[in-house]
Amino acid sequence: MQKKIMLLGSGELGKEFVIAAQRLGQHIIAVDSYDDAPAQQVADEREVINMLDGAELDRIVAKHKPDIIVPEIEAIRTERFYDYEKQGIRVVPSAKAANFTMNRKAIRDLAAKELGLRTADYRYANNLEELQAAVKAVGMPCVVKPLMSSSGKGQSVIRNEADIEKAWEYAQHGKRGDQTEVIAEAFVKFNSEITLLTVTQDSGITLFCLPIGHRQENGDYRESWQPAAISPEHLTEAQDMAAKVTRALTGAGIWGVEFFLADEGVYFSELSPRPHDTGMVTLAGTQNLSEFELHARAVLGLPIAEITHERNGASAVILADTEGSEPVFTGVEQVLAQPKADIRLFGKPIARPQRRMGVVLTYDGTGTNVDSIKDRAAELAQLVKVVTQVH
Ligand SMILES: Nc1ncnc2c1ncn2[C@@H]1O[C@H](COP(=O)(O)OP(=O)(O)OP(=O)(O)O)[C@@H](O)[C@H]1O
Numbered sequence: 345m346q347k348k349i350m351l352l353g354s355g356e357l358g359k360e361f362v363i364a365a366q367r368l369g370q371h372i373i374a375v376d377s378y379d380d381a382p383a384q385q386v387a388d389e390r391e392v393i394n395m396l397d398g399a400e401l402d403r404i405v406a407k408h409k410p411d412i413i414v415p416e417i418e419a420i421r422t423e424r425f426y427d428y429e430k431q432g433i434r435v436v437p438s439a440k441a442a443n444f445t446m447n448r449k450a451i452r453d454l455a456a457k458e459l460g461l462r463t464a465d466y467r468y469a470n471n472l473e474e475l476q477a478a479v480k481a482v483g484m485p486c487v488v489k490p491l492m493s494s495s496g497k498g499q500s501v502i503r504n505e506a507d508i509e510k511a512w513e514y515a516q517h518g519k520r521g522d523q524t525e526v527i528a529e530a531f532v533k534f535n536s537e538i539t540l541l542t543v544t545q546d547s548g549i550t551l552f553c554l555p556i557g558h559r560q561e562n563g564d565y566r567e568s569w570q571p572a573a574i575s576p577e578h579l580t581e582a583q584d585m586a587a588k589v590t591r592a593l594t595g596a597g598i599w600g601v602e603f604f605l606a607d608e609g610v611y612f613s614e615l616s617p618r619p620h621d622t623g624m625v626t627l628a629g630t631q632n633l634s635e636f637e638l639h640a641r642a643v644l645g646l647p648i649a650e651i652t653h654e655r656n657g658a659s660a661v662i663l664a665d666t667e668g669s670e671p672v673f674t675g676v677e678q679v680l681a682q683p684k685a686d687i688r689l690f691g692k693p694i695a696r697p698q699r700r701m702g703v704v705l706t707y708d709g710t711g712t713n714v715d716s717i718k719d720r721a722a723e724l725a726q727l728v729k730v731v732t733q734v735h
C-alpha cells in the first residue's frame with residue numbers, strides 16, 4: 345500500500361532511503377533547508393524550510409498530511425513530533441527517539457544514568473567558567489561537543505589549559521540551533537570503534553547487522569568497513585547495550601549504535617535513530633539488504649526475512665577542498681577502471697572545504713582481508729577531486 349512519507353533532511357543518506365522506499369512503491373516529500381538537496385533530486389515532491397522552526401514544520405505537515413515522518417538529520421524542532429504522533433502520524437522510529445537524540449544531553453543521561461550503560465565520564469557546561477570546571481572534573485585530554493551538532497561540527501579535543509577557551513569558541517561556531525550548552529567527555533583510549541546497525545521492528549524482534557569498523561578524523565567519518573574485528577564477548581556486550589537503548593527509545597527502524605572498544609570493555613558513545621554515515625558501506629553489497637532498504641522495510645512494517653552477510657566491503661569519503669557551486673569530479677574513470685570498486689556521487693549543489701561529496705566503495709568475497717579492501721577504498725577515494733565551476 346502506498347504511503348506518503350515526509351523525509352526531514354535530504355542529504356546523501358536520505359537520497360538512498362528515497363530510492364529504497366520508492367522501489368517499494370512509496371511517495372516521498374523530501375525536505376531540507378536548501379533547494380536541490382541530494383534526496384530532493386530523486387523524491388516525488390520537495391519543500392525548502394528551516395526545520396528548526398516549529399511553525400514551518402506544522403505548515404508543511406498540515407499541507408502534505410504525511411502518513412510517516414522520517415527524520416534524516418538531528419537539527420529539527422523535534423518537540424513538535426509528539427503532537428504529530430498524537431495526530432496519528434508515524435514518526436520514525438518514534439517521537440521520543442528523534443527528540444532524545446537531537447540533544448546529546450538527553451540521550452547521554454538516558455544511556456548512562458537511566459540504563460546504566462558504560463560511557464565516558466562527562467559533564468555539561470553553559471559558559472567558559474563551567475567548561476573549566478567540567479574539564480577539571482573529567483580530566484585531560486577530553487572531547488568538547490555542542491549539545492546539538494553532528495559529523496564532528498564544533499567538536500574539539502582539549503589537551504591543555506590553553507585549549508579550553510578555543511574549544512568553547514569552536515563549539516559555539518559549530519553548533520546547530522541556539523543551544524549554547526556543551527558536553528565535555530573524558531577521552532576514551534579505544535583500540536577501535538564500531539557502528540552496530542540495529543533494526544527494530546513492529547513485531548518486537550530486533551535484528552543486528554555485522555559490526556562496521558570506522559575511522560574518524562576531527563570527529564568526522566573517513567572510512568568504514570564491514571565486518572569489523574571484534575571479540576565475541578565485546579559483540580555480545582554491544583548488542584545488549586544496543587537492544588537496551590533502542591527499546592528505551594521505542595519505535596521501528598534502523599539505528600546506528602556507536603561503540604568504542606577499549607581494553608577495559610565496551611563504551612556506548614551515541615546513536616543515530618536512522619541510517620548511519622558509516623553504514624554507507626552496505627552500498628558495497630556487504631549484505632542482502634542495505635541499511636537504507638532495511639530502514640524502509642522496518643518503517644513500513646514490511647517483513648525482513650533475514651539479514652545475510654554477502655561479501656566484505658569498505659567505503660571511503662570524497663571530500664571537497666574548496667568552496668564553489670556546480671561541482672564536477674575528476675578521477676572517476678580511474679576508480680571505475682578498477683575491479684570490485686564503485687562510486688556514489690551525492691549531487692550536492694555546493695562544495696565547501698571538508699564537505700562530503702561522495703564515497704568510493706570497494707568489496708571482495710567474505711573470506712578476504714577487510715583491511716586491504718579498506719586501504720583500497722581510501723587510496724581510490726584520493727584519486728577523485730572535486731572541481732567547482734563557479735566560485
Ligand atoms: N569521548 C571520546 N573519546 C575519544 N574519542 C571520541 C570521544 N567522543 C568522540 N570521539 C571521536 O569523535 C568521533 C565523533 O564523535 P560523535 O560521534 O560524538 O560526534 P558526532 O558529531 O555526533 O558525529 P556523527 O554525527 O557523525 O555521528 C567519534 O566517532 C570518535 O572517533
Ligand SMILES: NCC(=O)N[C@@H]1O[C@H](COP(=O)([O-])[O-])[C@@H](O)[C@H]1O
Nearest residue numbers: 353354355356357358494495621699
Ligand atoms: N553524520 C551525519 C551525516 O552524515 N548526515 C548526512 O549528511 C547530510 C548533511 O550533509 P551536509 O552537511 O554536507 O549538508 C545529512 O543530510 C545526512 O545525509
Ligand SMILES: [Mg+2]
Nearest residue numbers: 495602613614
Ligand atoms: Mg557519531
